Amino acid sequence: MSLAGQRAPNPGGVTVRVIEYRVDDGEVVQPLRSTVPALVRQEIWAHLVVHNCLNRIITRVATGERIDPGRLSFAKVLKHVRRSVIRQTKDAAAAAAQGAWIAWELLSKANLPRGVP
CATH class of the missing domain: 1.20.5 (Single alpha-helices involved in coiled-coils or other helix-helix interfaces)
Structure with a gap:
């Protein structure tokens, strides 16, 4: 997997960083779909919230089963x-x-x- 980045002009005159991943089979994956800076921030926060919630689920399950959370x-x-x-x-x-x-x-x-x- 390689990480390719480029600068792209936004219609509002702001230059944003476009990030895309090239997976081994050549498929291009863009982790963030938004292009407007405010929506990019919102999307990043959404990813962080989901990540935090999943980590809490992992911690609760691991605690209930009395295993190391790293094993999940x-x-x-x-x-x-x-x-x-x-x-x-x-x-x-x-x-x-x-x-x-x-x-x-x-x-x-x-x-x-x-x-x-």
């Missing part, structure tokens, strides 16, 4: 958390859809006077 893989915890969040999102969407369907059925069966909101 950061990448595996990240993958597990991603799967968990995606599953929770799917479950929440399914529950919301089911709740909306039940509410619609109840309202359609109710004897509400016409024209009353």
Whole structure:
């Protein structure tokens, strides 16, 4: 993996540093997608917050299992958390859809006077 950097002008007249990684197979990866300085700061803070939260999860799991936190893989915890969040999102969407369907059925069966909101 090699790190390539270049300076690129921003439409606002500010020069920003463009960072991209070239992975062994030649794929170019840009770790930060934002180009506006304020959004770059926001994206960096988001990465730091997620990193801190994952480290806390690792520490809690290691403490509960009475093992060294260094033995837990950061990448595996990240993958597990991603799967968990995606599953929770799917479950929440399914529950919301089911709740909306039940509410619609109840309202359609109710004897509400016409024209009353």
